[in-house]
Amino acid sequence: MGFFDKIKKSLSRTKEQFVERFDEIVRGAEGPAERSRPVDLETLDALEEALISADVGVAAADRIVSAVRQRRTRGESLRDLVKGEILSILRAAEQPASNGKTPHVVLIVGVNGTGKTTTVGKLARFIKEAGKTPLICAADTFRAAAVEQLQVWATRAGVDFIRAKSGADPAAVVFDAIAAGKARGRDVVIVDTAGRLHTRVNLMAELEKIRRIASREIEGAPHEVLLVLDATVGQNGLNQAREFMGVAGVNGIVLTKLDGTAKGGIAVAIAHDLKLPIRYVGVGEGIDDLVPFSPEEYVNALFEEKW
C-alpha cells in the first residue's frame, strides 16, 4: 500500500474538506481555450501562492513557476507541468543508500519533537519485515523518559534494545550498541538521538562525536544519517537541513506527520538546494505507519484535494 492510500485509511477524518487552492486555479486554467494561450500573470501568481501555502518557500516556488512559464507551450496542462517540475527536482536528489560492512548503522537526528523516536520504532519493524535483524540503540540520554519511550517501541517491534543510564555519554552507548550488534550478528543498528536545535553548537558537536565513534568501529558507518523533519515545518526546515548536513553528515530525510494537513513542501526546496533525498514518510502514530518515499505519490498527494 502506498502512503497516500495509507493516509486515507489511517484515520477517521472530519468530513470537512480542505480544498486546496491549486485545484481552483487549475480548474480555471485547464479549459481548452485557456490551454491554447500562454499562462497569464494572475494564474502564475496564484500558482506561486499555492506552492507557498504548501511551505515550498518563495525562492523555490519562484523557480518552479518560472520553469513552468518557460516550458508551457500550446495545449499542455498546467497541473502536469508543475507536477513534472517538482518530480524532476525530487528525482534529481535521489541516490541509492550506501552499503558497507555490517552492521549497517542508521543514525536518526533532528530538532525537538519531530518524531525521531517513533520513527526508530517504525523503521525497526520495517527492516525486520524485510527479513533483516535490526537492533535499537537509545542514545537520547537527555530527555525525560526518552529511553522508556523507546523501550516500548523496541518491544512492539520485537527487536533488541541497547540502553544506558540517563545522563550517560551518548557516544558511549552507540559504541556499546555497535559492539552488541557485531557480537550478535545483527544486520542493522538504528540509533535514536536526542532532539536538538541546529543552532546549539555544543549539542551538534555531540553528533559529530557519535559519528566519529561509529566510523572507528565499522568502516563507512554511520551509513545512513536520516534527518527527521516534521511536515508542518516552515522555512526553518532549510536551516535545519543545512546545519545537520554540515555537522552530522545527513544523507536522507524522513518526513513525518504527513497524515495531517501540512504538506512538507520545504522538503522540495531542500531537495533542490541540497540534493537531499526523502527516504521515508511517517503517516501516523502506529508501528506500520512508515512508508518508503515515492516522488510520484508525493507529488500527487501535494496536489490532491484533501478528502
Add this chain to the structure above:
Amino acid sequence: MFESLSTRLQDVFRNIRGEARLTEETVELALREIRMALLEADVNFKVVRAFIDRVRDRAVDQDVLKSLTPDQQVVRIVRDEMLALFGDAQGGLPTSAQRPRVIMLLGLQGSGKTTTSAKLGRWLAKQGRHPLLVSTDVRRPAAIEQLSMVGKQAGVKVYDPAGQLDPVARASGALVEAKNSGFDVVIVDTAGRLHIDDQLMGELQAIKGAVQPADQLFVADAMTGQDAIKSAGEFNRRIGVTGVVLTKMDGDARGGAALSVVSVVGVPIAFVGSGERLQDLEPFHADRVVSRVLGMGDVLSLIERAEEAVSQADAEKLEKKIRLDDFTLEDFRDQLRTIRKMGPLEQIIGMLPGMGAIKELKQQREQVDDKQLLRVEAIINSMTPKERRNHQLINGQRRKRIAKGSGTTVEEVNRLLKQFIQMKKMLKAMGGMAGLGKGKRPNLSALKGLMR
C-alpha cells in the same frame, strides 16, 4: 538569506534619499521586499496579503519625517502595524476567580505540551501558587512517566493514579484531588493530536466538559509554517483556545506563525518557550517577537539576561570607567566572564540583531565559541597586573611571554589586543551605553539605534 527587513529596505530606498514624500512606486518596491521577508518568516500568505494592504494604505503619500530616513519610516510603519495586530494583550495568564483554576494544554504531536506543563507549573509555583499536574496522555509510550519526571524536576506535584487509563477520569480525579488537598491550580497535559482526527478531538471535548478549564492553551511550535492557521483554527473552532504558547523560540525560527495565529484565530500569545530547561518559559512580549519576525534580533531578552548577570554596582563602575576612557584588559576579562554567565554563547548570539538566522553565523560562531572565550581569558590571565591595566606596555617581547604562558600563539595575543583596542574605541563612541543592570533598562534607544 534571511536579511533583516531594514537591510532590505535600505537597498530599496538607497536611490531615493531626499524625497519629501513616499511615492506609490517606491512604496510598491518596498512592499515587495516586505512580502518576501514575511513569507520567509513563515507568516501565512493570506495574512501577508492583508497586512501588505494595510501598510500600503498607511505608507503611500506620507510625508517623510525629518528625523527618519525613508527606510526607517517604512520599517516603523511595519512595526507599528504588526504591534497593533498583537493588540495590547499582555503576556502571561489573565486573572480568573476559578479555584482550583484548571489549565488545559492542547496541540499537535510533539509541539511541547508536556514540557510546557512542567514549565508552567514551575512558573506558577514561583508566583506563590500551588499547582497540581496531571497527564491524560494514555497513548504515547511513556508520556505519563515523562510528565512525572519533569514535574519532579520542576518541584511540582504530579497526580498519577496507577492503572487509570481513562483520560477523562484522570483529569477529573486530579480536580477532586486538588480540591481535597488544597491545590489552587490544576494543569492538564493532553496527548498530541491532529486537528482533523475526529475521534481524538472528541476526547479533548470530553476532558474539557469534565473539568471546565479556565484556560485552554494551544501549544505551537515556533518553526511551524503555513499550516499553523489550519491547526490552530481547528483547535479553536472545536475546543476553544484562550491563549497560545509558542515553543522552541530558542532556535533561529522567525516565528511568523505567531503573527498568523494571532491575526486569524484572534487569540493572544500567553507564553514563549525558549529552551528545554524548565526555567525556559517567558510571558510573551509582542515587541520581541515583532523584532524577530523582522529579523532585528531579540535585544530586549538579551538586556534582561545581562541585567540578571551584572550586578548594579558593577554596571555603574563600568559605566564610569567607560566614560573616563579607563577601560582596561582587566575589565575586558570581567566582561567575558559575565558573558559566559549569561548562558551558552551560541544562544546569546542568536538574540543579537541580524545574527540569528544568517548564514555567516556559522563562521561567526566558530570565531567566538565558548572555548575561544576561555583562551582569551587565559591570555589575559598570563599578563602581569600592570600590563592588564595598561595595554600599551605590551611590546613584542612581552607578547611572546604571554603567548607561552597561556599556551597560545603570538598571533592570538596580537589579535586579542587589536580587538581590545577596537572595543575601547567603540565603547568610547557609544558613551554610556553600557549602563546595563540598572533595573530600568537605560539607553534602550541607543541599542535600538544600533538595530537599525
